[in-house]
Amino acid sequence: MIKQIRITTILWLALAATFPSFAQQQQTHTLGSLWPLVKANYPGISARTAAIDAAQLNEQAVKSNMLPQVSAQVQHTYGTYKGNAGAFFPQPGFFNVSGATNPSARSIATAANSFGSAMVEWELFSFGKLRKESQAAGALLRKTVSEKEAYLLHLKKTLAERYITLLYNDAKLNWTAKNAARLDSIRNLTAGLSAAGLRPAADSLLASSSYVQAMGERDKWDGLKNASVIHLVELYGTDLIDYTASARRFSNPVASQVNGESVLTPSHPLLDALDRQSGYHQLSGEAQKRSALPSLRLLGGYAYRGTGIGPEGMVSGAWKDGFSNSTSNVLAGIGIVWNITDLHTSRLTGEKLFKEAERTKLLHAQYKQAMQADLSASQAKIVQQYEQLQKTRLAVRQSQDAYNMYVARYKSGLIALTELLQIRTLLEQAENAHIGASRDYWMLLAYKAELTADFDFLFNNL
Structure with a gap:
């Protein structure tokens, strides 16, 4: 029984010890x-979402032009009332006066007036101009949506490139730290051998100089890594997450993406945005040409007029008398409006x-052709880049084993310090080549993801 209790306790302790590690993996x-x-x-x-909202409101505003247009005015005025025969063209800035030409002797010089009117104008037929304008507004909305999708796709690529740059700079920082650690070990070893008289003092100075240079290189990459962190955080505005797992995957990428298809999707956001833009220009041109044609309109109006001038010629300037002696009129009819001068301008526009x-x-065709070529070229590069990664990884292992032997x-005492430093340089070059090959591989995948509009593999495996 006691033995069983001990076994149970050990199992619980083991679970408790592994739980933090499991929790860390979950994060x-x-x-x-x-x-x-x-x-x-x-x-x-x-900003792109706001542009879509603006395009939606513009579409609603354009559609409202199909509804009857209603205008109204109300005014109360004081003024003279001298009338005269004649005719004139009404222009902005003019006002009309009509009154008794022979007021009574007891009349005053100014009279109170009131006026109100409402007009209804409904464009019944305009050779499809309003319909084309509405279709153009809808095309503008769809174009704005496609532009947002293209922007999101480019932003995904920007995020991927900045993340890859961060992982690359972090790998280079670790690489310089390992180089500095190796040189520090060589420096300590050389110092001990020099103190024992087994190596010349110059070896100690040479090892120390190499170590100082490595520390300077480490400082450089530390600054570059910090700069890449700032650029990455700018995109999402919060603290930097733990990218330790991504750093491991950066140097050991999976190969499942290498044999993917290199076919450009017809619904690529960039191509779709160009297609929508072409449709918008086409519909806008049709609407513009039809705007030069006449339009048939239904017109209706109501007018109310009051004045302080009575039928017998008595004039009153009192405010309330401006609503006296009132008359009301209605007007209805059909009119044709045709701006003949605009025929040439509308046709050219x-x-x-x-x-x-x-x-x-034509830009759509050019971009499609270029993107298909870039996609096929990227696929060919990715295949060879992955092959290079396998070779650089093997070269690093072999160089590490050779370095340990040397x-x-x-x-x-079988070799000189200069020979050991040369072997260390070869190991350093092999590690650097592998880091650079890893960066190039992930950058190619990011470029291909933008061309295929599919970032699932990159987002899930880095």
Whole structure:
């Protein structure tokens, strides 16, 4: 029984010891865990969302032009009332006076007036101009949505590149730290051998000089890593997460993406945005050309007028008398409005918009061709880059084993310090080549992800 209790206690202690490690594994992050933070906090995304909201409001405003347009005015005035026969063209800034030409002797010089009117104007037929304007507004909204999707895709690539740059600078910092540690070990070993008279004092100075240079290089990469942290944090605006797991995956990437298809998706956000832009210019051009045609409108109006001038010629300036002697009138009819002078201008503006639509279509074809070529080229590079990674990883292992052997030979006095430092330089070059190959591999994957509009592999495996 006591033995069983001891076994149970040991099991519980083992579980308690492994729980922090398990919890730490649960908190490991990938590149994909940063994207929701960027999407929630980056101002550029909010700016694109605001542009979509503005396009939606513009579409509603354009559609409201199809509704009857109602205008009204109410005024109460004091003024003279001298009337005269004649005619004039009404222009902005004019006002009309009509009154008795022979007021009574007891009349005053100014009279109170009141006036109110309401007008309804409904464009019944305009050769499809309003419909084309509404369609153009809808195309503008869809274009704005596509531009936001293209922006999000580019922002994902920016996030991936900055994250890869951070991991690269972190790997280089660790690499310089390992180099400094090796040189420090050589320096201590050389100092001991020099003190024992087994090595010349110059060896100690040479080892110390190499160590100081390595520490200076470490300081350089420490600054570059800190700068890359600042650039990365700028995208999501919070504290830097733990990227330890990503640092391990950076130097040991998986190969499942190497044999992927290199076919450009037709619905790529960038191509879709160009297609939407071309459609918007086309519809705007059609609406512009149709605006030169006449429009048939239904007109209706109501007017109320009061005056302080009575039928017998008595004039009153009292405020309330301005509502006396009132008359009301209604007016209804159908009119045709045609700005003939605008025919030439509207035609030229429409042709210009058609040329813009044609230019955008050609850009769409150019971008599609270039992106397909870039995608195929990237796929070929990725395959060879992964092969290089396998070779650089093997070269690092072999160089490390050779370096350990040469350290033992140096301790035994079989080789000189300069030979050991040369072997260490070869190991340093092999490690540096592997770090650079890892960065190039992940950067190629980021570029391919932008071309295919698919960042799932990159977000889940880095």
